[in-house]
Amino acid sequence: MAPTLAHYLVVSGLLFTLGMTAVLLRRNILIIFMGLELMLNAANLSLVSFSRFNLSPAGLPAYDAQILVFFIITVAAAEVAVGLAIIVALYRSLQTTHVEDLDTLKF
Amino acid sequence: MSLILFWIFAAIMLAAGLGVVFSRSPVNSAMCLVLAFVALAALFITLDAFFIAVIQVLVYAGAVMVLFLFIIMLLDLKSERTRKLNIPACVGGALVIGGFVGLLVKVIASNPAFQATKPALSGPVDDVHAVGMTLFLDFNMPFQIIGVLLLVATVGVVLLSKRQLD
Amino acid sequence: MTPQSAAWFILFTPLVMAVVILFIGKLGKPVSSGLAIAGAAFTCVLSWWLFAGADFVDPVRIEWIDFGKLVGAESPAQFYVPIGLTIDALSKVMLLVVTTIATLVFIYSVGYMATEEGYTRFFAALSLFLFSMLGIVLADNFVMMFIFWELVGVSSFILIGHYFGKDSAAEACKQAFTVNRIGDFGFMLGILVFWFVTGSVIFSEVGSSLGGFDEAPIWLNVAVILVFCGTVGKSAQLPLHVWLPNSMEGPTPVSSLLHAATMVAAGIYMLARIFPIVLAAPIALEVIGWIGALTCFVAGLMAIQQNDIKRILAYSTISQLGYMVLGVAVGPVWGIPMFHLFTHAFFKCLLFLCAGSVIVGMHHKQDIWEMGGLAKKMPITFLAMVIGTLALIGCPFFAGSFSKDLIIEYALGKSMLWYWISAGAVVLTAAYMTRLIVVVFFGAPRTDHARKAQESSLIMTVPLMLLSLAAFGAGYPIIQKQFIPITHPENLAWWAHPVILGFLVLGVVSAILIYRRAGAKDPVSIPAFANRLYIDDFYTWLVRWAQDGTASLLGWVDRWIIEGVGVQFTAKLTWSVGFALRFLQFGNIQAYVFFFGAGVVALIYFLFATT
Numbered sequence: 001m002a003p004t005l006a007h008y009l010v011v012s013g014l015l016f017t018l019g020m021t022a023v024l025l026r027r028n029i030l031i032i033f034m035g036l037e038l039m040l041n042a043a044n045l046s047l048v049s050f051s052r053f054n055l056s057p058a059g060l061p062a063y064d065a066q067i068l069v070f071f072i073i074t075v076a077a078a079e080v081a082v083g084l085a086i087i088v089a090l091y092r093s094l095q096t097t098h099v100e101d102l103d104t105l106k107f
Numbered sequence: 108m109s110l111i112l113f114w115i116f117a118a119i120m121l122a123a124g125l126g127v128v129f130s131r132s133p134v135n136s137a138m139c140l141v142l143a144f145v146a147l148a149a150l151f152i153t154l155d156a157f158f159i160a161v162i163q164v165l166v167y168a169g170a171v172m173v174l175f176l177f178i179i180m181l182l183d184l185k186s187e188r189t190r191k192l193n194i195p196a197c198v199g200g201a202l203v204i205g206g207f208v209g210l211l212v213k214v215i216a217s218n219p220a221f222q223a224t225k226p227a228l229s230g231p232v233d234d235v236h237a238v239g240m241t242l243f244l245d246f247n248m249p250f251q252i253i254g255v256l257l258l259v260a261t262v263g264v265v266l267l268s269k270r271q272l273d
Numbered sequence: 274m275t276p277q278s279a280a281w282f283i284l285f286t287p288l289v290m291a292v293v294i295l296f297i298g299k300l301g302k303p304v305s306s307g308l309a310i311a312g313a314a315f316t317c318v319l320s321w322w323l324f325a326g327a328d329f330v331d332p333v334r335i336e337w338i339d340f341g342k343l344v345g346a347e348s349p350a351q352f353y354v355p356i357g358l359t360i361d362a363l364s365k366v367m368l369l370v371v372t373t374i375a376t377l378v379f380i381y382s383v384g385y386m387a388t389e390e391g392y393t394r395f396f397a398a399l400s401l402f403l404f405s406m407l408g409i410v411l412a413d414n415f416v417m418m419f420i421f422w423e424l425v426g427v428s429s430f431i432l433i434g435h436y437f438g439k440d441s442a443a444e445a446c447k448q449a450f451t452v453n454r455i456g457d458f459g460f461m462l463g464i465l466v467f468w469f470v471t472g473s474v475i476f477s478e479v480g481s482s483l484g485g486f487d488e489a490p491i492w493l494n495v496a497v498i499l500v501f502c503g504t505v506g507k508s509a510q511l512p513l514h515v516w517l518p519n520s521m522e523g524p525t526p527v528s529s530l531l532h533a534a535t536m537v538a539a540g541i542y543m544l545a546r547i548f549p550i551v552l553a554a555p556i557a558l559e560v561i562g563w564i565g566a567l568t569c570f571v572a573g574l575m576a577i578q579q580n581d582i583k584r585i586l587a588y589s590t591i592s593q594l595g596y597m598v599l600g601v602a603v604g605p606v607w608g609i610p611m612f613h614l615f616t617h618a619f620f621k622c623l624l625f626l627c628a629g630s631v632i633v634g635m636h637h638k639q640d641i642w643e644m645g646g647l648a649k650k651m652p653i654t655f656l657a658m659v660i661g662t663l664a665l666i667g668c669p670f671f672a673g674s675f676s677k678d679l680i681i682e683y684a685l686g687k688s689m690l691w692y693w694i695s696a697g698a699v700v701l702t703a704a705y706m707t708r709l710i711v712v713v714f715f716g717a718p719r720t721d722h723a724r725k726a727q728e729s730s731l732i733m734t735v736p737l738m739l740l741s742l743a744a745f746g747a748g749y750p751i752i753q754k755q756f757i758p759i760t761h762p763e764n765l766a767w768w769a770h771p772v773i774l775g776f777l778v779l780g781v782v783s784a785i786l787i788y789r790r791a792g793a794k795d796p797v798s799i800p801a802f803a804n805r806l807y808i809d810d811f812y813t814w815l816v817r818w819a820q821d822g823t824a825s826l827l828g829w830v831d832r833w834i835i836e837g838v839g840v841q842f843t844a845k846l847t848w849s850v851g852f853a854l855r856f857l858q859f860g861n862i863q864a865y866v867f868f869f870g871a872g873v874v875a876l877i878y879f880l881f882a883t884t
Binding site for chain 2: 001002003004005006007008009010011013014015016017018019020021022024025026027028030031033034035037038041044045048049051052053055058059060061063064066067069070071073074075076077078079080081082084085086087088089091092097
């Protein structure tokens with residue numbers, strides 16, 4: 001028995017869920033950021049599975065999805081860099097990485 | 108065989124993910140995240156996406172996580188003390204997450220197209236070649252834009268890191 | 274010169290004179306007055322020439338408005354208004370009256386206005402008035418008459434407000450125009466009803482198509498009453514009489530020409546013009562009769578306590594106009610009211626010109642309690658005034674008695690009440706006029722002005738003399754037969770005439786007895802009559818109440834509805850929505866993510882799980 005597309009998609013979904021849990025539950029900004037990365041990777045997984053399971057007419061995987069994964073990885077890297085720079089700047093001014101302390105935009 | 112391999116790597120990945128979410132120490136979370144990325148790369152390989160798997164390890168596990176660890180060290184984050192649980196928030200979060208999982212399973216199970224196994228490939232894949240050709244021929248424009256994006260990100264990071272000159 | 278072109282000359286000469294005077298009047302006083310008098314005299318001569326000639330049978334018209342040309346002859350929306358002239362017995366006699374009196378008054382004004390300001394514009398305005406009045410007399414359709422009706426109102430406005438620097442004059446001319454306008458609104462509605470039912474506004478055509486009212490005769494009565502509203506306004510009947518006494522603010526020649534002889538008579542003339550139509554509306558005749566009778570009596574009541582010489586004559590005019598209106602209601606032919614209009618024009622004009630002469634002699638003082646003993650100082654004026662008074666009160670052998678008594682006799686035939694009311698007014702008329710003569714001309718002079726009074730110049734006294742002749746003789750049958758056709762009532766009660774004579778004597782004798790030895794002020798004091806039955810005060814109160822009421826209503830609307838509901842409510846609503854939505858900014862990032870996630874779950878549910 002080989003794993004079906006459903007298996008891969010469910011796993012991807014569970015990984016996404018774990019990422020969202022990290023965002024919702026943890027109060028440390030860096031952990032929340034890690035949860036974001038998990039979510040992005042879950043998306044990558046489902047994209048690659050679709051690429052493999054939908055073959056092009058030539059019998060090869062549909063590489064368009066893999067190109068998208070490539071772009072996602074690139075953009076995620078850039079995003080991490082910028083995000084961490086922001087967190088550092090935030091830490092410098094507020095001396096905290098606790099997300100509940102960031103409430104200046106409250107009503 | 109392929110199924111067993113799939114389950115092993117999937118289990119490692121999900122366990123590492125749980126580790127990321129529920130670890131007390133940030134460094135532990137970061138290490139678990141690295142493990143999750145590597146396991147994910149293995150899953151990519153089971154899907155015959157070799158190039159992507161290598162890129163995943165190089166970029167994510169190699170660069171992004173190193174950056175994370177740098178910052179954790181820089182900010183000298185300690186382990187979190189246990190705090191009082193905010194019950195309504197936990198319940199709300201649990202509902203959203205539970206709802207999401209439930210919907211996920213339902214939608215995937217109900218679609219017969221997802222129940223198929225891997226179709227056979229016509230021949231050995233030349234991953235890098237194929238990805239390269241598609242990238243530079245069909246997706247050249249987005250590729251250039253991504254380059255500009257990286258430049259912009261670099262410049263932005265440098266600016267953000269400057270100490271404020273008074 | 275054909276009769277038709279003569280008619281056009283009569284109409285337009287005064288207008289041309291008015292324009293010319295405005296342009297070249299600055300050259301000198303004789304130029305303005307000379308042009309005006311020349312114009313009036315020219316129309317007078319032409320009127321006498323036309324009088325001797327035949328009536329116009331074919332219509333004499335300039336085409337003006339004709340909707341038929343636009344919409345086709347089949348369409349029901351026909352509206353045809355020519356500028357047309359009628360020359361028949363009625364208009365011929367009215368032309369004579371208007372032009373002759375106008376010429377005499379113009380000549381008199383040269384003397385009266387010699388020391389007054391605004392000489393040029395006075396004569397220009399007088400010529401304009403003459404043009405407007407002739408338009409009313411010659412008009413052959415309702416709309417043309419209405420236009421000239423309004424023009425006469427405008428000329429009256431200009432002339433009453435001649436001394437526009439005086440507040441009282443400015444108020445008076447404004448009041449005259451506004452009160453007239455109220456009557457004219459009814460007039461306009463009446464014209465519309467006539468046009469709607471008969472399809473035409475031309476007098477002869479309306480008169481011959483009264484069959485259109487046969488299904489609902491009430492509308493004929495309504496139309497006549499509405500048209501009569503114009504008369505109520507223009508001829509100063511109750512309740513729209515308040516403007517006429519105030520119009521005495523104008524110079525005396527204006528009071529005599531407009532507000533005694535001609536303009537106020539236009540209302541009666543109009544009813545005479547449509548007499549067959551009026552006769553066919555019995556309910557309207559009742560209304561007209563009552564208003565006429567009440568006016569002539571109530572105005573007499575107000576007159577016996579007035580102290581300004583011109584105001585006494587003004588209320589007398591209102592009272593006599595009441596007689597004419599009553600004459601319309603009781604007479605079988607148009608000659609009955611028109612006869613009194615004819616004689617009244619002469620003797621009332623005479624009385625006003627005499628009053629003007631007295632005023633000039635008193636250096637423009639008008640209160641009778643400052644006069645006295647003027648009979649010796651101003652004999653010609655005194656004699657003329659006495660002749661005028663005798664004519665007015667209806668003394669036998671003078672003009673007024675022929676015409677006024679005729680109306681009272683016909684009133685007896687229609688309604689006992691009308692007879693007694695109009696006969697009672699005879700007492701009042703005799704009383705207040707005798708009071709005036711006794712106080713002004715007899716006794717000792719009361720002030721310095723009276724002591725130093727002198728007779729007026731020839732240019733003022735000659736018209737007085739000419740008018741006295743007319744005031745004396747205009748009623749005699751030989752003369753009256755030439756001008757106005759009348760009938761006499763059949764089966765008159767034997768006591769009708771003697772009762773009128775008795776009332777006349779009663780009024781004269783009582784006035785002489787009361788005022789014979791009157792000192793510096795009136796021995797009789799009846800505040801209700803002196804204050805004109807408080808009708809003027811009522812109108813002032815009414816206007817103020819309506820104005821303040823409308824203003825506060827609009828103020829309330831502005832404050833509560835436009836500002837409260839419109840502006841404030843919209844603003845507060847926007848603010849409240851913003852305030853409510855503010856509470857969604859928790860400041861907690863994880864709360865935002867929670868809502869985000871919940872939204873995504875809901876979206877997926879609705880997209881995928883419910884298919």
